[in-house]
Amino acid sequence: MLFEPQSIPDVLLITPDIHQDNRGYFLESYHFEKYSDGGINATFVQDNEAFSGKNVVRGLHYQLSHPQGKLIRCIKGIILDVAVDIRKNSDTFGQYVSNRLTSDKKEMMYVPEGFAHGYSVLSDEAIIQYKCTDYYHPEDEYGIKWNDPELDIQWGISQPIISGKDSQLLPLSDVNHSYLPKKGS
Numbered sequence: 001m002l003f004e005p006q007s008i009p010d011v012l013l014i015t016p017d018i019h020q021d022n023r024g025y026f027l028e029s030y031h032f033e034k035y036s037d038g039g040i041n042a043t044f045v046q047d048n049e050a051f052s053g054k055n056v057v058r059g060l061h062y063q064l065s066h067p068q069g070k071l072i073r074c075i076k077g078i079i080l081d082v083a084v085d086i087r088k089n090s091d092t093f094g095q096y097v098s099n100r101l102t103s104d105k106k107e108m109m110y111v112p113e114g115f116a117h118g119y120s121v122l123s124d125e126a127i128i129q130y131k132c133t134d135y136y137h138p139e140d141e142y143g144i145k146w147n148d149p150e151l152d153i154q155w156g157i158s159q160p161i162i163s164g165k166d167s168q169l170l171p172l173s174d175v176n177h178s179y180l181p182k183k184g185s
Helices: 031-035
Strands: 001-007 011-013 019-020 024-028 046-053 058-064 070-076 078-085 096-102 106-112 117-123 125-132 139-144
Touching: 058 078, 070 078, 070 096, 070 117, 078 106, 078 125, 096 106, 117 125
Parallel strands: none
Antiparallel strands: 001 011, 011 106, 019 024, 046 125, 058 117, 058 139, 070 106, 070 125, 078 096, 078 117
16 A cells, blocks of 8 residues: 655555456555554544536535544546645645546545545546544534635536535635644644
């Protein structure tokens, strides 16, 4: 298993070892000790799955009181996965990392607490599974506008399909809060 720090080093691209033969394939999508050795010392408490069609953009979402680190993988199709640093005291505040995650290559992206997360669907449809380090709390859900001109995220699609809720989000510069890690984090 390969753990590659991205341009924001806390975000990791993970490439699993794939064992393939004429019957199909096998891979470990998560192994506590290997992930710990790879720099991910998170405890995951919730698994989620989402299905979306082509050109859907979901996000950019985050939580403040109950922040979630996420381990994302695309089990069908192709997505562009995006993580925006919203850590108030970070040197990379307001910068983002993006990676194409495909069901063919089976890479995963680890997005730690303190990042807004979103993705666009580049294939006809996609199924995404992700592990979270905290439970979802709807009262603690926030977001950043997907097409914030200061972030200038290149989503790889020309006619995005956005939820009503996501279309109402504000740019990062208009959001008057950001993630500040708890003492000891």
